[in-house]
Structure formats: C-alpha cells, structure tokens
Amino acid sequence: MVGEETSDEERAELRDTLGLMDPIHVQFSRFIVNASKGEFGISYQLRRPVSELIVERLPATIELVVISALIALITGTLLGVYTGINRKGFLSDFVLAISLLGVSLPTFVIGILFIYLFAVILGILPSFGRGEVVDLGFWTTGFLTVSGLKAIILPSVTLSLFQMTYIIRLVRAEMMEILQTDYIKFARARGISENSIKYKHALKNGLIPVITIAGINIGTLIAFSIITETVFQWPGMGFLFIQAVQFVDIPIMSAYLVFIAFVFVMINFIVDILYYFIDPRIRVKGDTASG
Amino acid sequence: MTFLKINNLSVDYEMRKETVYAAKNVNIEVNKGEILGLVGESGSGKSTVGNAIINLIDDPGKVSSGSVFLGDLNIHENSESIIKYRGNKIGLIFQDPQTSLNPILTVGEQLIETIQTHLKSSKEEAKNKSIKLLQEVGIKDAEKRFNNYPHQFSGGMRQRVVISLALCCEPELLIADEPTTALDVSIQSQILELIKKLTKERNLAVILITHDMGVIAETTDRVAVMKSGNLVEIGETKKILTNPKENYTKSLVSSVPPTNKKISRFIIVEKEDKNKKENNIKILNRWEKKEIINQDLVQIKNLNKSFDDNFFTENSKNSVMAVNDVSFNIKEGESFGLVGESGSGKSTIAKMIVSLFKPTSGDIFFDKVCITKIKQRSELMKFRKQIQMIFQDPYSSLNGRLKVKDIIAEPITLHNPSITNIDLNNYIYDLLESVELTQKSADRYPHEFSGGQRQRISIARALATQPRLLVCDEPTSALDVSIQAQILNLLKDLQEQLNLTILFISHDLPVVRQMCDRIGVLKDGKLCEISETEDLFLKPTHEYTRELLRLMPKIESIYN
Numbered sequence: 001m002v003g004e005e006t007s008d009e010e011r012a013e014l015r016d017t018l019g020l021m022d023p024i025h026v027q028f029s030r031f032i033v034n035a036s037k038g039e040f041g042i043s044y045q046l047r048r049p050v051s052e053l054i055v056e057r058l059p060a061t062i063e064l065v066v067i068s069a070l071i072a073l074i075t076g077t078l079l080g081v082y083t084g085i086n087r088k089g090f091l092s093d094f095v096l097a098i099s100l101l102g103v104s105l106p107t108f109v110i111g112i113l114f115i116y117l118f119a120v121i122l123g124i125l126p127s128f129g130r131g132e133v134v135d136l137g138f139w140t141t142g143f144l145t146v147s148g149l150k151a152i153i154l155p156s157v158t159l160s161l162f163q164m165t166y167i168i169r170l171v172r173a174e175m176m177e178i179l180q181t182d183y184i185k186f187a188r189a190r191g192i193s194e195n196s197i198k199y200k201h202a203l204k205n206g207l208i209p210v211i212t213i214a215g216i217n218i219g220t221l222i223a224f225s226i227i228t229e230t231v232f233q234w235p236g237m238g239f240l241f242i243q244a245v246q247f248v249d250i251p252i253m254s255a256y257l258v259f260i261a262f263v264f265v266m267i268n269f270i271v272d273i274l275y276y277f278i279d280p281r282i283r284v285k286g287d288t289a290s291g
Numbered sequence: 292m293t294f295l296k297i298n299n300l301s302v303d304y305e306m307r308k309e310t311v312y313a314a315k316n317v318n319i320e321v322n323k324g325e326i327l328g329l330v331g332e333s334g335s336g337k338s339t340v341g342n343a344i345i346n347l348i349d350d351p352g353k354v355s356s357g358s359v360f361l362g363d364l365n366i367h368e369n370s371e372s373i374i375k376y377r378g379n380k381i382g383l384i385f386q387d388p389q390t391s392l393n394p395i396l397t398v399g400e401q402l403i404e405t406i407q408t409h410l411k412s413s414k415e416e417a418k419n420k421s422i423k424l425l426q427e428v429g430i431k432d433a434e435k436r437f438n439n440y441p442h443q444f445s446g447g448m449r450q451r452v453v454i455s456l457a458l459c460c461e462p463e464l465l466i467a468d469e470p471t472t473a474l475d476v477s478i479q480s481q482i483l484e485l486i487k488k489l490t491k492e493r494n495l496a497v498i499l500i501t502h503d504m505g506v507i508a509e510t511t512d513r514v515a516v517m518k519s520g521n522l523v524e525i526g527e528t529k530k531i532l533t534n535p536k537e538n539y540t541k542s543l544v545s546s547v548p549p550t551n552k553k554i555s556r557f558i559i560v561e562k563e564d565k566n567k568k569e570n571n572i573k574i575l576n577r578w579e580k581k582e583i584i585n586q587d588l589v590q591i592k593n594l595n596k597s598f599d600d601n602f603f604t605e606n607s608k609n610s611v612m613a614v615n616d617v618s619f620n621i622k623e624g625e626s627f628g629l630v631g632e633s634g635s636g637k638s639t640i641a642k643m644i645v646s647l648f649k650p651t652s653g654d655i656f657f658d659k660v661c662i663t664k665i666k667q668r669s670e671l672m673k674f675r676k677q678i679q680m681i682f683q684d685p686y687s688s689l690n691g692r693l694k695v696k697d698i699i700a701e702p703i704t705l706h707n708p709s710i711t712n713i714d715l716n717n718y719i720y721d722l723l724e725s726v727e728l729t730q731k732s733a734d735r736y737p738h739e740f741s742g743g744q745r746q747r748i749s750i751a752r753a754l755a756t757q758p759r760l761l762v763c764d765e766p767t768s769a770l771d772v773s774i775q776a777q778i779l780n781l782l783k784d785l786q787e788q789l790n791l792t793i794l795f796i797s798h799d800l801p802v803v804r805q806m807c808d809r810i811g812v813l814k815d816g817k818l819c820e821i822s823e824t825e826d827l828f829l830k831p832t833h834e835y836t837r838e839l840l841r842l843m844p845k846i847e848s849i850y851n
Contacts, residue, residue: 180349181390182385182387182390182391183390183391183392183393183394185347185385185391186383186385186391186392186453186456187393188347188377189345189347189377189378189382189383189385189457190377190378190382190383190405190408190456190457190459190460191374191375191376191377191378191379191405191408191409191460192378192404192405192408193408196404196408200396200404201393201396204395204396205393205394205395208395278395279394279395280394280395280397280440280442281394281395281440281442
C-alpha cells in the first residue's frame with residue numbers, strides 16, 4: 001500500500017489506521033466482530049472493500065462450479081451405473097482405464113492439454129477468460145452469450161474430471177454391492193423385470209452414499225477451482241485468491257477462506273436435510289418397529 | 292398327485308481350478324397341499340436346490356443338467372422361460388426378513404409392483420388385493436401399514452410382509468429358505484403356523500428348507516436329507532426321524548439336542564476318535580486348578596443398564612432399560628444358563644460381567660470383590676485374567692491378520708510378559724491340543740479354518756489365561772448341529788477337568804438344557820425365574836417360561 005517515497009510518519013499513520021499496532025488479541029477480536037457483519041476490511045492491493053470484490057467475482061466461480069458439478073454428477077452416475085451392471089465388456093474396461101487417468105493426472109496438466117488441443121490445434125474453443133458476460137445487476141452471467149457458453153466448456157470439463165472419476169467408481173461399487181443383496185435377489189425371485197430391478201430398486205439405494213460424497217465434493221470443487229481458474233484465467237474467486245497470495249493481501253485471503261468454510265458447512269447441512277427426504281429410515285423416528 | 296417334479300437336477304460352480312458340484316442328480320417330488328422339508332448342514336446344497344428350481348443361481352454357478360416340471364409344464368425348457376414363472380407360479384421366501392425387503396420403497400409399492408408385473412390389474416385393484424393379503428398374513432391395521440417402509444415393521448411382521456409378497460400373485464409352489472432362522476422362537480412358531488395354514492387354504496406345494504430338526508419334525512409331511520450336494524434320504528418325516536436308514540441321517544438326528552431329557556454327552560456317530568480324550572489333560576499340568584468349594588463365585592446384585600438415545604438428556608423417556616434390576620449368583624464350578632429372546636438383555640449382562648459395559652447401577656461381585664467399583668486399570672486386569680469370554684460369531688471374533696499362535700499368545704503375554712518363547716510355544720501347543728486342534732494349526736490364519744474349528748480357537752484363546760469363569764455368549768448359534776454337538780461336548784469335558792465355572796448364554800432351550808445346572812430366564816431385561824434345569828423344564832413356574840417351552844420346536848413331537 002505504500003511506495004518507496006512514503007515517509008516514516010505516513011507509514012506509522014497507515015499502520016495506525018489499519019490497526020496493525022494493536023495487540024494480537026485485539027486485532028483478532030476486531031476481525032471476528034467485523035467478519036460476523038460481513039466486513040473483511042480493505043484489500044491492500046486493490047484498495048477496495050473485500051466484500052465488494054468477493055461479490056463481484058462470485059458469479060464466475062459459482063457458474064463454473066455448478067456446471068462442473070452437474071457434469072460430474074450426471075456423467076459420473078451414468079457411467080458408474082453402466083460399468084456396475086456390465087462388469088465385463090470392452091466399454092466398461094475402457095471407461096475404468098480412462099477414469100484412472102482422471103484420478104492420476106493433475107488438474108493443471110489436463111487443463112493445459114485441453115487448451116493445447118481445443119484452442120491451439122483445433123481452434124474451436126477459447127483458451128482463457130469468460131467470454132462476453134451479461135450484467136443482470138446483482139449477477140453477471142456468461143450463460144446468455146455464445147462466447148460465454150463456449151468459454152465455460154473447457155474449464156468446467158477440466159474441473160469436473162477428477163470428481164467424475166470419483167463418482168464413477170463409487171456408483172459402480174455401490175451398484176455391484178447392491179445387486180448382490182438379498183432384496184434384489186428377492187425382487188428377482190418375484191419376477192420383477194430386470195430394468196425395474198436395476199434402475200428402480202438398485203439405483204435408488206445406490207445413490208444415497210453418492211449424495212453424501214457429492215455434497216463434500218461440491219465444496220472440494222470450489223477449492224480445486226483455484227487451479228482451474230488460474231490455468232484458464234477465469235475471473236473468479238480462486239483467481240482472485242491466487243493474486244492475493246502473491247501480494248500477501250491478507251484481508252482477501254481470510255475472507256476467501258471464511259467464505260469457503262461457510263459454503264462447506266452450508267452444503268453439508270443441505271445434504272443432511274436431503275437425507276431426510278431420500279432415506280425413509282431416517283425420516284421416521286420414534287415409531288420404528290411397531291406392531 | 293405329484294405337482295413339482297425335479298429330475299436329476301445338477302448345479303455346478305465352475306471355478307478357475309476346479310468345478311464344485313453344489314447339487315448332484317437330485318430327484319425330488321412334491322405334492323399339492325404338502326410341506327416337504329429339505330434338511331442338511333451348511334454347504335449341503337439345500338438352498339442351491341431351492342434356488343435352482345427358479346434358476347436363481349449366482350454366477351459362476353449354473354444348472355448343468357436335469358429338468359423341473361410343474362404339473363405338465365417344463366419350466367426349465369430354456370433359461371428365459373423361467374423368468375415368467377418367478378413370482379407367478381413359484382414364490383420364494385428368504386431367510387432374513389431384515390434384508391429381503393428394499394429399504395427405500397414402501398411395502399405397498401413393492402406389493403403393487405409385483406402384482407402388476409404378473410397380473411393385469413389397475414393400481415387400485417392391486418392396492419385392494421395387497422391390503423387383503425396383508426390382512427391374510429396377519430398384519431393388523433393393514434390399510435395404514437400399507438404405506439409404511441420395511442424398517443417400521445418388527446422382524447416377525449417383516450417376514451409376514453415377505454410371505455405376502457411371495458404369495459401376491461397366487462403361486463402354486465412356495466419355496467421357503469430358512470424362513471424362521473433369524474427369528475425368535477415365539478415369532479418362529481407364528482410364522483410356521485401361518486405357512487401351515489396357507490398351505491392348507493391355498494392348496495400350495497411347499498418346500499421348507501431348514502437346518503432345524505425341531506422345525507422339520509413339527510411342520511413337514513415329508514423330508515429330504517441332503518449332504519454335500521447329494522440327496523441322502525427322502526421319505527415321510529416320521530419314518531426318517533425315528534428310523535433313519537442312512538448313517539448320515541442317523542448322526543444328524545443324534546446330534547440334535549433332545550428337548551425332553553438331559554444327556555451327559557452328545558453321541559457323534561461319524562468320525563469320533565476315542566483316543567483323543569486323553570489329550571485334554573495336557574494343559575492340566577500348568578493349570579492352577581481351583582478346588583471347588585461350595586460358594587458363590589459371581590454375585591450380581593440389582594444390576595441395571597440403560598442405553599440413552601440422547602447424549603444430552605440423561606434419563607429421558609428415550610432411554611431403554613436393557614437390563615432391569617437383575618440379581619443372581621453363580622456357584623463355583625457350576626454352569627449357569629441365561630436364556631431369553633433377542634433384546635432380552637442377556638448379552639448385555641455378559642458384557643457387564645466381563646467389564647466391557649459399565650452398569651448404570653448395581654454391583655457385580657467376583658470372588659467377593661466388587662468389580663464394578665474398581666477404578667484402577669491394574670486392579671481390573673487381575674479380574675480380567677480370571678474372566679474370559681467366547682463370542683457368538685467365530686468369523687468376526689478372530690483377527691484375520693494374525694496367525695493362530697499370535698491370537699492365542701496375546702492374552703498370555705499380556706498377563707505374563709516374562710514368559711520365554713519356548714514356554715509360550717509349548718503352552719500354545721498344549722492349548723491347541725486341548726481343543727482338539729493339531730500343532731500345525733498354530734502357523735495358519737483364521738480364514739483357513741471352518742466355523743467349528745474357529746470356535747475351538749476362540750476357546751483356546753479364552754483358556755489361555757487360565758480363567759475361573761468362562762462367559763459363553765451363544766457359542767454355537769452360528770454353527771451346524773453336528774459341529775455344535777462337538778463344541779458342546781468339548782466345553783463339557785473342559786469344564787469337568789478344569790473345574791471351570793461357566794455362564795452360558797443362549798436362546799436355544801434344548802442346548803441350555805444339556806449344558807447347564809441352573810437356568811435364569813430373561814424377558815425385556817427382567818429376570819422371570821431362576822431354577823434348577825430339570826425343574827425349569829418339568830415344572831416351570833413363570834408364565835413366560837411355560838410359553839417359551841410350549842413354542843420350542845421339539846424333534847420328539849414326531850413320536851406323538
């Protein structure tokens with residue numbers, strides 16, 4: 001915040017206004033009080049209120065995370081069910097082999113490979129940025145322009161790959177386990193059709209743990225988005241955070257971390273409530289095993 | 292009139308190294324209105340035959356030859372055709388009602404789906420039919436319970452739902468695979484009555500697969516005995532049980548604990564080796580044998596244990612009294628039996644005696660010392676050494692990553708850290724021989740042993756600290772009847788030679804009768820009565836005991 005030219009008095013004055021001379025516990029309690037009001041101070045680097053910066057960058061990250069979560073969940077579940085049911089077969093082996101790549105290759109390598117392939121060689125998708133965005137007043141969205149939609153493809157696919165492979169393997173393991181259970185066998189013995197057994201009886205049960213994992217993973221997606229946003233120069237919060245790290249911009253970093261923690265807690269809270277609707281064993285308490 | 296006809300049915304499991312023949316050329320006929328019992332020990336192929344009838348064999352198994360006729364219908368013509376007979380012509384009931392219903396679909400949804408799969412009926416018709424069925428199998432308030440999920444039913448009610456599902460498309464053949472094994476004796480008799488009633492009313496042909504000779508004696512008209520995939524004997528139940536022709540059937544019948552008298556040892560027809568008995572003495576050299584004086588070794592006074600649902604609100608209305616004001620004594624050298632149905636608190640008492648649970652209130656005295664008041668770990672260790680426990684499930688109570696010798700060595704070195712390696716090894720070998728295992732078993736892992744052998748390892752481990760009190764929590768309920776007879780014989784021999792005191796917990800009344808000197812009957816955490824074994828069986832005083840005795844399946848009922 002200060003240049004070479006700043007005099008010692010001015011430096012001391014600035015320290016004083018920023019409250020850096022107070023003892024640590026005073027500084028910390030002030031931070032807590034302000035944070036609970038949603039005030040995280042002023043960015044050292046950009047000299048603007050942090051909360052304003054976060055709100056500005058939030059839509060980009062949320063759009064990216066939502067799209068990649070959807071890609072990961074939908075593709076992951078479909079492929080997981082397929083590989084769980086057709087355990088032997090070329091396509092299943094192929095999917096599983098590729099999924100190993102998804103787990104083992106770091107996000108930034110995949111991102112760079114994608115940029116090289118689709119942006120440099122084929123030239124069909126943009127290599128960085130969000131494209132044109134439309135400002136709705138409270139939200140800026142890239143979904144309403146062609147360039148915005150094109151721009152989100154590469155980053156969201158890159159970000160979703162890791163989670164997708166995770167979900168494929170989880171759903172596959174669940175499906176395989178559930179297809180062995182007694183109630184599936186009993187359903188077969190009653191002559192229920194194979195399709196109903198697989199997609200109604202087995203899949204519904206198999207999705208219960210997937211929801212838990214998905215909840216945690218959406219949090220992880222936001223955290224992982226730091227790397228993806230950096231690779232694709234995506235103007236989201238992760239990118240903001242990386243820049244903040246380089247400038248030791250502590251207000252931004254602390255605000256970002258508090259925000260991520262808040263998101264994690266909220267998502268898991270929502271997942272717990274979802275459980276109530278999905279799993280009847282949790283729903284009815286008190287009158288279990290009557291009669 | 293023969294309804295089901297199984298001709299030369301064989302089931303093979305093709306493994307990488309060998310082919311396992313789960314059933315070999317089995318011929319069975321069942322008439323309408325008749326219950327055929329299919330009996331045998333685990334691995335005998337009885338369930339395989341049941342599943343093979345509707346071609347529901349898990350990979351890599353397959354029906355390799357034979358035919359199955361329902362009336363004039365060859366239902367095994369091709370593997371696809373059988374699917375349309377499942378549920379429609381043939382109903383199947385599985386063993387465990389806890390796992391055979393889909394947990395996230397309501398009972399009604401499962402019934403309607405099954406009905407609509409086979410019968411052309413509207414949802415409304417299917418619903419009415421389902422409710423009628425639920426009433427027929429004895430579910431009260433069927434209209435309301437129709438919308439309930441499986442977990443809202445108790446075990447017995449769930450099995451009723453399973454039966455209604457198996458019967459909802461009016462099959463003519465019902466295959467019941469161990470339908471009451473997972474249930475308490477009072478529920479068991481209700482379910483068996485229900486099956487008998489339905490057989491008569493609907494003129495069903497029923498195959499009842501079970502390992503329980505008492506159930507066979509009381510329920511079936513004819514019985515087929517199976518052993519390692521072969522049909523040993525088939526005929527009228529009375530003839531087979533009273534006058535078996537084959538050796539195997541004889542040994543099977545003699546291994547069943549009689550309900551009407553106490554015998555000193557079980558007669559084991561096959562592979563009993565008389566020379567082995569002397570081996571038992573080997574550990575005696577090391578054993579500080581306690582002389583039996585006529586005094587109480589264990590005294591339990593006003594024992595209570597409650598489990599709170601909620602951590603924060605103690606003594607709330609949610610708390611369950613698992614054990615409620617229980618007092619009894621066990622004399623030194625005595626076998627004391629605790630019987631009761633599931634949830635009666637018998638295992639909870641056992642766990643409190645071995646200090647795995649802390650009682651909510653009340654005292655446990657061991658050798659006149661109150662062990663519930665001991666605070667110091669080292670003090671408690673002295674008692675832990677003298678009280679050992681044998682658990683129900685021999686598969687999960689041994690650490691699969693340790694060799695047998697390490698499993699047995701652990702308690703020895705814990706209580707006697709200075710023991711030398713040679714001494715330790717010799718001691719382990721002696722212990723293994725006392726439970727009739729070879730020295731070679733010391734270097735093997737638990738998974739290489741059968742259930743009965745594993746339970747022997749558990750016994751050896753329990754004996755390693757030279758305990759005075761052995762707590763046996765359902766030690767044989769996971770085992771086959773012939774293995775059960777061997778283990779019970781072993782326990783009896785050990786007790787006799789080592790002057791052990793045994794607390795024997797079981798739900799199986801005939802077993803308790805053979806094993807125990809005195810018996811306490813538990814119900815819902817309360818002790819109903821304590822009396823000498825023979826008095827309890829001959830003139831029970833408590834209403835509940837009488838009820839239990841009446842409902843117990845008796846193999847002897849065949850003589851009447």
